[in-house]
Amino acid sequence: MRIAAVAIALLVAQWVDTRMQVAGLQQELARRLADGDSVAKEGRALARQSQEALAALQAKVGVLEAKLAETQSQAVALEAMYQELSSSRDERLLAEVEQAVVLAMQQLQFAGNVEAALIALQGADARLARSVQPQFLPVRKLIARDIERLKGTPGANISGLSLKIESVVAAVDSLPLAYEQRPRAETAKPAAAARPVSVDYWRQLGADLWREFRQLVRIERIDHGDPALLAPNQSFFLRENLKLRLLNARLALLQRDGKVFHEEIRQSREQLDRYFDGRAKPVQAAQSTLKVLATTDVSFDLPGLAETLTALRNLKFARERGAGAAR
Incomplete structure (x- = not known):
């Protein structure tokens, strides 16, 4: 009996130990299963992220391939354009x-x-x-x-000669006429130095009166016999006629007709000499320009x-x- 009780006690202890080991194994298995589930979930999340990254990369690769194809087409077009430009240069x-x-x-x-x-x-x-x-x-x-x-x-500087004629044409309206000229004013003599009180006062007064009387009558030389007197409307037509002669001279210059050119310049100079005031600087400048033009040969062949x-x-x-x- 005693042996049987001991055997039963041993069996009970062994069963309890076995149960405890089985429970521990179950707990360990449950823990490991839980760890496996978490790892599986992480794996699935990583796999999903990898798939998303792969999809994004595939999309980028597609965009890059499209851009590469576009770049290649542009390069082909540029090459064709370059060949065309090179051939037509x-x-x-x-x-x-x-x-x-x-x-x-x-x-x-x-x-x-x-x-x-x-x-x-x-x-x-x-x-x-x-x-x-x-x-x-x-x-x-x-x-x-x-x-x-x-x-x-x-x-051969026809353009320069034409500009000279144009300058004279532009100045015709402002040139003073000969009959409008005024006598030259006498230059005032410097004041006499202070004389001693002993000088005869009446003699000095008589000299001053005689000098003032001489100013009432003035005799002046005129180069031409008599300057032409023109009415205002005649003055207008005179200036216009002079302009026409100068324009005819410029036309002959462009046509390189030396005979007509020199004849028009000659008659223009004669009109300036006869009807305009030769003492005025604008008239002298116009005469100087026409003198240069009169000595220019315009009948050359280009x-x-x-x-x-x-x-x-x-x-x-x-x-x-x-x-x-x-x-």
């Missing part, structure tokens, strides 16, 4: 040079302005000099020849630029035809 250069030569021809034909023509030709030569194309050398030689010919043209323009257009046409055949 010479054509544009020839067009600019042709325009400069045409401008120089217009300045020579219509205004006789050699300086403006030289500036245009020098600009055209500078544009061609920046290009190293050997086919431009014949045109450059022709332009250089024209520049030297224009530089050697004597008295060099033409037709040969240069023809060569330039032939070169341009040949290049355009070659470009069309290449296409």
Whole structure:
């Protein structure tokens, strides 16, 4: 009995111990299961974050790919534009040079302005000099020849001569007429130094009276026989007639008609001498300008630029035809 009781006690103790171990194992298992759940939740959260980050990265990659494709298309377009510009650069250069030569021809034909023509030709030569194309050398030689010919043209400043005539025309209305001139005022003599009281007072008074009496009558020399007397309306037509003569002279200058130019200048000078006050400074200035114009040769021939323009257009046409055949 006693042995059986001890065995039962041992069995009960072992069962209790086993139960305690099983309970501990259950608690440990529950704890580990809870830890596993938390880890799983964290894993799922990390996986979700990773998926979101991956989606964002994929979206960014898509945007970058779109931008790369756009950049590549722009690069292709720019390359095509560059090729087109490179192919048409010479054509544009020839067009600019042709325009400069045409401008120089217009300045020579219509205004006789050699300086403006030289500036245009020098600009055209500078544009061609920046290009190293050997086919431009014949045109450059022709332009250089024209520049030297224009530089050697004597008295070709038609624009300057035209401005001189215009200055006289602008001053005609203010020029004083000869019949309006006034006698020259005598310069006042310096006051006599104080004389001693012993000088005869009446003799001095008589001298002063005689000097004042002489001022009442004045005799003056006039270069012309008699200055023309003109009514106000005649004065107006006289000035207008003088303007017309000067404008005719300027027109003859532009036409390089030396005979008509010098005749109009001569008659204008005669009108100034006959009807206007030669002592007035404006009249003297106008006479001086007309004197210079009267000695100027305006019947010179300016060099033409037709040969240069023809060569330039032939070169341009040949290049355009070659470009069309290449296409």
